[in-house]
Amino acid sequence: MPEFKTSPGTRDILAPDSGRWRAFQEVFAKTVEAAGYTLIIPPMFEDLDVFLRLGEATEVVTKEMYDFHDKGGRHVALRPEQTASVCRAFVEHRPTTPWKVWYAGPNFRYEKPQQGRYRQFDQVGIEALGTNDPFLDAEVIGLAAKFYSNLGLKRVKLAINTLGDGGDREKYAQKLLEYFSRHESSLTSESKATLARNPLRVLDSKREPDQEVIANAPAIRDTIGKEAGAHFESVLAALEAMNVSYEINNRLVRGLDYYRRTTFEFVSTALASAHTAIGGGGRYDGLVEALGGPATPGIGFALGLDRTLLACDAEGSFVAPKQAVEVFVVDTVDGSHAQTICNLLRENGVTADRAYDLRSMKAQMKAADRSGAAVALIIGEDEVQNSTIMLRPMNSGEQHSIARGDLVGEVMKALKK
C-alpha cells in the first residue's frame, strides 16, 4: 500500500476519464456559447461571508463549508457552489445587463463521500443576470436540456415549479409550518427536525411514512402572487414553444434557500442509486441585493459532472475518447533516428511517439501497437545504410520501404491527411 493517498472525497482523474471530462466541458462550452454566454472563472475561495449570504437554512453553508483562516487572519471558504461567486462578481464589476456567463470547475463541500458525491466535485453551469423576462427562464432551461441531448442522453426528465416571490415564499413556509405541525405525529423524526429548520424542505422527504402527509400538503400555487403566477405560465408556454417537455412538480423545493419563482431539476431515470438528480437551478432574484448590489434578478443552473457522467454510463452514451498518436517510430539502431523523425513529423502537424531505452524490435512494436498509432515507422541497420524507412500500416500485414527524403509526404499519404 502506498504511503500517500488522495484525501477522502477527492481523487485523481486519469486517462481515459480525464479526456472525457475535457470533452464534457467542451461540449458544454459549445452549447452555451452558441447562446451568447461567456466564460467566467471565479476564484475557488472567497470571504466566508459571501457564502453565508446564501442563507442560514442552507445546509451547504451551515454544515458543509470548507472554511479556514488564512495567514492574514481572513476567514475564507472554498466555494461550495459558484452562483454566489458570480453574483459577487456582478456586484464587483457591474457589467452591462443582461450578463450571461458560464463556468466549469470544482466546488467543495465537507460531506461524507459516496458514489456520485465527493468533497471536491465538478460542476458546469450558467448564470444570467439583469432581466426578469420569462423567455430567459425558458432559454436557460432549454440550454440544459439541449446539453443533455448533445451528450446523447435520452432518459432525462425535467421537473419544474415556482416558488413565487420573496413574500410568497415566507407566506407559504408559514402555511406549511402550520400544516405539518398539525400532522406532526405522523411525520418521521427526521422530518420533524427539518420542519423546525426549514418547513419547505419537508416536501423533499423521500421517507415512506411522510408521503401521505406531504401529498395532502397545501400547494404553493395557491399562495403565490398574480405576477409570479403569470411569469410561471409564460415560462411554461415558452418551453412548449421550444418543444422542451417538462413535468410540473409542486413539491419541488431545492436545497439552496435563495431560489425564487422558477425552480427546476433534471433527473436521470437511468440511474439506480439514490442520487438521480443530475442538475438543477432556478431564479434567485434577491441574491445580488443580499450581496450588497442593486436589486437584480438572476437565473441559472448547475450540472454535476460526475452524476451526469454516471447517467451517460447507464445509458451507454458519451464514451471516453481514446487518445492515440498517428505515428509510432521504432528505432533499433541507436534511438537518434526516432528523435529526428518524431521532431520532423510533429513540426508538420503529425502526432508521433516513440520507444525509449533501445529495446528489442518486438518490444518496440508492442509499444507501437499500444500507442494506437495507425502507422509504424521502422528504422534498422538496413534502412540507415540505404537512407530508407520502413512504413508499416498497423492494421494490415503489408509494409513498404520509402526514401527518407519522402518521409513527410509518404506519411501524409498513409494517414490520408
Add this chain to the structure above:
RNA sequence: GUGGGCGUAGCUCAGUUGGCUAGAGCGCCAGGUUGUGGUCCUGGAGGUCGCGGGUUCAAGCCCCGUCGUCCACCCCA
C-alpha cells in the same frame, strides 16, 4: 454526523473449521522468432494480506481499536 458491508499483487478477485514457502485471471517484463505488434506457447518480476494491538503452539482467517472505501440515512450535484 448516524448505521451497515468490504480492505489479499498494478487491476478484478479466490484463499475451507485458524495449520506447509499466500494463489488465479488480466496487465507488465523476457524468451520461443538475432528485423516486426495484435493470436499462441514457456518462463519471470511483483505482496509489510490497510495500519496498530490482542488471543493462540500457530492468524490473511478470531477479538479490539484505527484509517480507507462502498452502501443507506442526513443532505445534495
